[in-house]
Structure formats: structure tokens, C-alpha cells
Amino acid sequence: MPTSSLLALLFGYFCGAIPFGLLLTRMAGTADLRAIGSGNIGATNVLRTGRKDLAAATLLLDALKGAAAVLIVAYGAPGIPPLVAAVGAFLGHVFPFWLKFKGGKGVATFLGTLLALDWRAGLVFMALWLIVAVVTRYSSLSALIASAATPIALLLLGRFDVALLYTLLAALLWFMHRANILRLVNGTETKIGRSA
Secondary structure (H helix, E strand, O other): OOHHHHHHHHHHHHHHOOOHHHHHHHHHOOOOHHHOOOOOOOHHHHHOOOOHHHHHHHHHHHHHHHHHHHHHHHHHOOOOOHHHHHHHHHHHHHOOHHHOOOOOOOHHHHHHHHHHHOHHHHHHHHHHHHHHHHHHOOHHHHHHHHHHHHHHHHHHOOOHHHHHHHHHHHHHHHHHOHHHHHHHHHOOOOOOOOOO
């Protein structure tokens, strides 16, 4: 990998590795996010603290850090594929080194990078997520269906370069949701608005 691309990957990683959920809940004086619910540092687990405002802020910031990584590389370092920064941001969120590589499941950051690369596909993701969430009230199922549909949406939009990347990222997102998938199959998955 060229040095410039490696730097873009690392930049994306460090952006993605900022644990906003953990930082916001600590500043608010709530319980250690990793000791409640799923132990995850993402917005869904932040919601289990009872702080909807912190959950919304976490969701927004986790998406923005992914988008920022992509856009900064795209406009600040011409010639370097912003896809490299997208990969870095996603991996940084899922595997942050300062949390012993135990981060979030990557949904918001997945969306943020997607919006920065092709906002149309990002809107498709959000629409599907919302529809499934309203119908089923399962955040995990919403993310799984929306992420699986993302490569298809990108292909239909003619973004063949991005579609391959998001096939791989969606596969990793599904892997991170493997426990949720098992609970969905068993009928024990927690619905939105209920405590774990």
C-alpha cells in the first residue's frame, strides 16, 4: 500500500476510534457504558442509560466522524481514494486500540462514511432502517437489512467501486451483530425502548 494511502487509512482509523458514546456518558456522570446492557459503546446501548439526548448525540457524532474522515481525505488529499479513509473509520470504531479493540458495531459510522461517498445510497440506508425499525422495533434487524441492501443500492446507482467495499463492510457489520442474530432467531432480542 502506498504511504499516502496508509496515512489516509490511519487518519480514518483514529477518527473512527473516538468513542463518543463512552465519552458522552462519562461526562454526563452515568454508569460505565461497558457495564450495562450489551456493553457496547454505540448509540443503542447509550439509550439504555435512559438518556435519549446522549443516545441521539452519540448516533450523530459516530456518523459524523466517519463522514469527516472521508471528506477530509477527499478534499484535503487529492489522489488518495476516500474509500481508504472509509475503511479506516469503520475499523477504528469497531476495533479502537485504546479500548482493547472492543468498540461499537459500526452502524452509525457505516452510515456516515456512506453518506460522504454517495448520499443517495445513504438515504436508502436510512429509509430502510426507519421502516424496519418502525415495523419491528428491532434496531439490530434494521441495521442488518439496511446494510445488506446497501451494496445493491450502490450497484443500481452505478457506484460499482463503492459497492464492493460496502459488501465487505456489511459482512463485517453482520459479524459484529452475530449475537443479535442469534437472539433474533431465538426471539429474545431486545426491542427499541426496552432495557436489556
